[in-house]
Amino acid sequence: MHPRKVIGMQDRTLEELENEYWGEPEFQSGLITACHRLRKKRLSEFTPGDLRIMTGQKISLTILMPLAIAVLKENPLAEGNYYPGDLLNVALEADSEWYQTHPALALQLAGIARKAVKQIHADPDDFPPADDLTVVLLETFERYFRTYSQDR
Numbered sequence: 001m002h003p004r005k006v007i008g009m010q011d012r013t014l015e016e017l018e019n020e021y022w023g024e025p026e027f028q029s030g031l032i033t034a035c036h037r038l039r040k041k042r043l044s045e046f047t048p049g050d051l052r053i054m055t056g057q058k059i060s061l062t063i064l065m066p067l068a069i070a071v072l073k074e075n076p077l078a079e080g081n082y083y084p085g086d087l088l089n090v091a092l093e094a095d096s097e098w099y100q101t102h103p104a105l106a107l108q109l110a111g112i113a114r115k116a117v118k119q120i121h122a123d124p125d126d127f128p129p130a131d132d133l134t135v136v137l138l139e140t141f142e143r144y145f146r147t148y149s150q151d152r
Contacts, residue, residue: 010044010067014060017043035059043067048087052080056090061098065091069108076116084126085137088116092144099147113141 015021022039025032035057038050043063051068054060068091071078080087091109099106120127120134127134 009063011042013042014039014063017063018060031057047080048078049081052082052087052090055087055094058095058098061094062102065094065098065102065105069105069112072109072112076112077119083133085116085120085133088113089137089140092140096147110145113144117141 009017022036025036031053034053038046038054039060041050046064046067048068048071051064051071054064055068068087072088072091076088077084078087079085080090088109092113099109117138120137127137
C-alpha cells in the first residue's frame with residue numbers, strides 16, 4: 001500500500017484495511033492482548049507506543065511503517081513508552097525483507113536516524129556517551145546505515 005494512501009485512511013482500523021479479523025487472543029499475554037486490541041483501534045488514535053508495539057512485532061508494516069515515519073519525521077527520538085528513541089530503534093530493526101521491498105522508506109528512515117544521532121551527540125546530559133541506552137541506540141543506527149544508507 002502506498003504511504004500516501006495510508007495517511008488518508010487513518011479513520012479506519014487495521015482489521016478494516018486488511019479485511020482480516022483475528023478474533024479473541026488464544027493466549028492471554030499482555031503483548032498478544034495488546035496486538036489484538038490495536039488491530040481494532042483507529043489508526044488516527046495510534047500513539048508512538050502503539051506503533052512501537054506493532055512494528056516491533058512486525059505486524060502490518062505496510063500500513064504502520066509510513067505512520068511511524070511520519071511521527072519520527074516530527075521527532076526522531078519519539079518515545080513509545082520506554083525511552084527516547086525507542087520507536088526509531090524498533091522501526092530500524094523491523095524487517096530487512098520489508099525494507100528491501102520499500103527502499104524509499106528505508107532511505108527516509110536512514111535520514112531520520114542521522115538526525116537522531118545528531119540530537120544524541122548534541123545533548124550529552126540526556127544521552128551520556130557511556131550510557132548503555134546511548135550505546136545501544138547508536139549501534140542500531142550504525143547497523144542500519146551500513147545496510148540501507150545510499151552513501152554506504
